[in-house]
Amino acid sequence: MKKILLTKEIINDVLKELGDYEVDIWDESKDGYLTKDKLKSIIAPYSGIISMLSNPLNEEVLKEAKNLEIIAQYAVGYNNIDVNYCKQNNITITNTPDVLSHATAELAFALLLNIARNISTSAQETKEGAWKGWEPKGYLGTSLKNLKLGVIGPGRIGTEFTKMCQGAFNHEVFYYSRSIKEDFEQCFQAQRLELNELMKSCDIISLHCPLTNETKNLLNKDNLHLLKKNAILINTARGEVIDQDDLVDILCRRNDLKVGLDVTTPEPLDTDHELFKLKNVIITPHIGSATTTARTEMGNIVCKSVKDHFLGRTPKFKISHENH
């Protein structure tokens, strides 16, 4: 009977859904955090792995995975997996796109509203008794009506996010992408700009691109300083898309900027990190896909991907190695 490793417990009843196979669920509370070395030492017998972004499936680990046929990644991104090694060794990779697009876009939208209107800061001060009474000049925020929105990476999530922004606040939409996105342009009367131009022109910049060699440190000291006065920057993509040290540098000099991050480098950040000391920054714990709906659907997909593969069918969300 083929063996499957699930690296963290998920909402779905995986033992039932994958009842035809032998499923091991890594139990962190009993066996501790699944480090690279632990993963290396246990991976050999498994034909399938249901993996998380936090599992380092690099060459060093995969060399031990003598029986591995499929990695069903419980996420849309898979920058934790050595795709080239998998290609050479005939290991199928699948992911969970689409089903988390709305949830992640919603999270970006929630961060935007939160930071624009000082929700978390003001709520925390209220809770702690630091708020003494209503003040005409207290906790002044930015209205989001009719602003200019700049989307970096107008894919599925970027499109959902733009729908929310334009639907609620009538934003004028600009985007940055390697290629022209005709559907996006038509849907939102959006205009494509060079990155520097986008940074200079928009009141809101939101990142929705995957992490690749091209997008690593895409935002850095050469372009972060171009941000408009009072601009809002949102990152729900990957921490590494922003050079985090450069971000800290600019934020220490410009307290007009507001930043909402669902992703950082690393995750979690040390509690004494500079970003936690800034009032104009909010950081959530990588909860882009954290709705009951999205996580249930992600669970359905990983189970179906593994089953399809073992039954000789091509999983619907198989990663095409041609893109790499």
Added chain:
Amino acid sequence: MKKILLTKEIINDVLKELGDYEVDIWDESKDGYLTKDKLKSIIAPYSGIISMLSNPLNEEVLKEAKNLEIIAQYAVGYNNIDVNYCKQNNITITNTPDVLSHATAELAFALLLNIARNISTSAQETKEGAWKGWEPKGYLGTSLKNLKLGVIGPGRIGTEFTKMCQGAFNHEVFYYSRSIKEDFEQCFQAQRLELNELMKSCDIISLHCPLTNETKNLLNKDNLHLLKKNAILINTARGEVIDQDDLVDILCRRNDLKVGLDVTTPEPLDTDHELFKLKNVIITPHIGSATTTARTEMGNIVCKSVKDHFLGRTPKFKISHENH
């Protein structure tokens, strides 16, 4: 020269805008909080007052206001003012409607997103180091897509809020109001319901009614228990529209509910209040109108109202006593 009292410093340069009059700005840092007794003792010489919700302009205080002609309230609500006394004594009251509708609707919308997706709780835990790593079952929130929205008080603010909800999330809209609101129904394909029916049917309930004798404790133990499983309740109107003790009671029994409050009874609440202990409640410090845009426009209106009155013109936003 007529004397004007401004009870708190505002963004606008009032001394310049009202340069033809003698303006005193109450300086809390120097003279302490403007209590009822202090207000009583200083009010006599003023012909005009630019007042805040926190200023008790009841009969006891107004009896001392021998020269008072106009109260220009820096808010849309004016439940701090004895309207009948003003009517009998020919004191004009003005408020600042419209200009804060968008800002307040936006705040209700921000609270909705915040509480639906656990933004503040999860951000606080991240900051404190309580978050140890990404979990498939961590911080699961509610997706807002296609839910049923119930608006209590479909006036200007309620209408702006509904536009945002329907524009971003395609909500099906229901409302509760004394009278049929045809424009609202047409604009959102909205359906009017009895209060109990609204509480039972909707995933989101948002309060946008003024505080009156009729709306005081409108939500109480008789209807709060009707809330749907996982319902979200938002109050950016006035604390007194909800019986707060009844709210605490139900929240202690039902942790599926989520509540966002920008208003409470009193403001601020004591820091040991039960509401601060609940993870499914977020409380902001009455910042509905707290955007630079809205507060500047509110300042423009109060100055213009006072000037218009003193120059013998009827202020545009004069409260009609006929409604009371």
